[in-house]
Amino acid sequence: MDPKKLTTQAIELLKSLIRTPSFSSEENQTAALIENWFKEHEIPFKRQGNNIIAFNKHFEEGKPLLLLNSHHDTVKPNSAYTKDPFDAHIEDGKLYGLGSNDAGGCLVSLIATFTNFYAQENLKYNLVIVASVEEESSGPNGLNSVIPNLPPIEVAIVGEPTLMNLAVAEKGLVVFDAVVKGTPSHAAHPNNDNSIYNTIPVLEWFRDFKFEKVSEVLGEVKLTVTQINAGKQHNVVPAEVQLVIDVRVNDQYSNQEIFDLLNEKAPCEVKPRSLRLNSSSIPLNHALVKAGIELGRSTYGSPTLSDQAVLSCASLKLGPGDSTRSHSANEFIYVQEIEEGIEIYIQLLEKVL
Missing domain, CATH: 3.40.630.10 (Zn peptidases)
Structure with missing residues (x-):
C-alpha cells in the first residue's frame, strides 16, 4: 500500500x-x-x-x-x-x-x-x-x-x-514486601526490642547494599525503599514495621536471582509480589x-x-x-x-x- x-x-x-x-x-x-x-x-x-x-x-x-x-x-x-x-x-x-x-x-x-x-x-x-x-x-x-x-x-x-x-x-521490576519485627509494648515501659528502632539499621542496610553485576547498557540494579508503615496508636510500640522495596533489575540478573540474593543477605524477611517482570x-x-x-x-x-x-x-x-x-x-x-x-x-x- x-x-x-x-x-x-x-x-x-x-x-x-x-x-x-x-x-x-x-x-x-x-x-x-x-x-x-x-x-x-x-x-x-x-x-x-x-x-x-x-x-x-x-x-x-x-x-x-x-x-x-x-x-x-x-x-x-x-x-x-x-x-x-x-x-x-x-x-x-x-x-x-x-x-x-x-x-x-x-x-x-x-x-x-x-x-x-x-x-x-x-x-x-x-x-x-x-x-x-x-x-x-x-x-x-x-x-x-x-x-x-x-x-x-x-x-x-x-x-x-x-x-x-x-x-x-x-530494566525489570521486583516489588518486595519486608517485615522488621520487635516486641510490642506500652510506650510507658522500657523496651529494648522496639520494631521501629530495629528498622533503622535495616534501612541503612538497604540504602548501602549494592548488587555486584553492572550492565554496560543498564548500569547497576537500583534498589529503593519506597514505603514504610507501622503503628496504630501513640502509646503502643508495634510488633512489626512493614517496608516496600522497589528493585529495578538490569540484564545481568533474573528476578529469581535478585530474590535469592536478598533472601540470603537481607537483615529481615522479604517476600516478592511477583517475579514475572524480568x-x-x-x-x-x-x-x-x-x-x-x-x-x-x-x-x-x-x-x-x-x-x-x-x-x-x-x-x-x-x-x-x-x-x-x-x-x-x-x-x-x-x-x-x-x-x-x-x-x-x-x-x-x-x-x-
Whole structure:
C-alpha cells in the first residue's frame, strides 16, 4: 500500500482511539476500533479478550516469527490536565489527548507498518501484530495471556515512545514486601526490642547494599525503599514495621536471582509480589539493531517498564514519541513523529525482511 495513505489513516485511527476511553481492563471500545481497521484493510484477525492479533498473509511454517506489539490501554488522566483528555485535536503540529504518546502513536504506527507488509511474499520472517491491553496495570489479560497461544517468537519490536531510538535493553521490576519485627509494648515501659528502632539499621542496610553485576547498557540494579508503615496508636510500640522495596533489575540478573540474593543477605524477611517482570535485551549484533544503527538511530538502555517484561525472546523497544511525556498532563505527540515513525519502521523492516 501507499505509505502516505497508510500514515494518514493511522493518524485518523489515533484520533479515534484518543476519543474513546480505554483505561486498563476497560478497552472493549478501542478493541472494536482496531478490529475495524483490519476489516477495512481485509486482514483476518483474532480477538482474545480485548487483544487484537493478526498474522501476515503468506505465513509459512518453519520461518522465524517477528512480533510487533504495542498497547491501547491508558492510565487515567491526572488532575493537572487543562485540556479535555479525550478531545483529540492538533495544535501547532501536536496531536493532544490521553494515550497519544503512550502508546497510541506507537500502536497506530506499528499497525500501519504491519499493513504495509501484510500481503508481501517471500519475507524472511513471519509477522504477527498484537494490539494488547492491560500494559499500564501489568494485568493478567494482556500480552502475557496472548503469548502462550502464539507460535514461538524469535524476536519482537515493542512500541513505546523512544524518539525512534533503539532501547536495546530494559530494566525489570521486583516489588518486595519486608517485615522488621520487635516486641510490642506500652510506650510507658522500657523496651529494648522496639520494631521501629530495629528498622533503622535495616534501612541503612538497604540504602548501602549494592548488587555486584553492572550492565554496560543498564548500569547497576537500583534498589529503593519506597514505603514504610507501622503503628496504630501513640502509646503502643508495634510488633512489626512493614517496608516496600522497589528493585529495578538490569540484564545481568533474573528476578529469581535478585530474590535469592536478598533472601540470603537481607537483615529481615522479604517476600516478592511477583517475579514475572524480568529485564529484557537484544544482542547489539542482531540484524534489527544493525539496521537501526544504519538508519542513524542511537542505542540506549531504558529504565522504564513495558510489555517487554513478559517476553522471553530477544526484544527491541522502539517507537515515536518521548517517554518523558508519558502520564503527563495535556499529553501529546507530534504528528511529524508519527510520520517519521512509520517511515523508520518500514525502512527498518525492509532491511531485515
